[in-house]
Amino acid sequence: MNIQRAKEISALPEMVHVTHNGVPVYIQRVDEDTKTARVYPLYQPDREQTVPLNSLTEH
Template sequence: MNKQRAQQIAASPVMSHVTYNEIPVYIQNIDEKNETARIYPLDQPNNEQDVPLSNLVEHLME
């Protein structure tokens, strides 16, 4: 995922369907310098982790 789109998703009040290793996640914030995102699995809000933006996948809802 590119940095700009990740920032848009993190700032949006609308939940986007984003996955990390095929697991649905919530993007908390973006570290532009390191090109990482602070995320957590939707079903495990206490399991926060920093991951590369390139490993996030947005799934468009039809």
């Protein structure tokens, strides 16, 4: 996923279907410098992680 689209998704009030390794995730914030995003699985908000943007897929 590109940086601009990830930032757009993280700012939207409605959910957008995004996955990381096949798992639906919520994008909390995007770091343009490192090209990463802070995400968590939709049903496990306590499992936050930082992942490369190129590992995220919009469906």
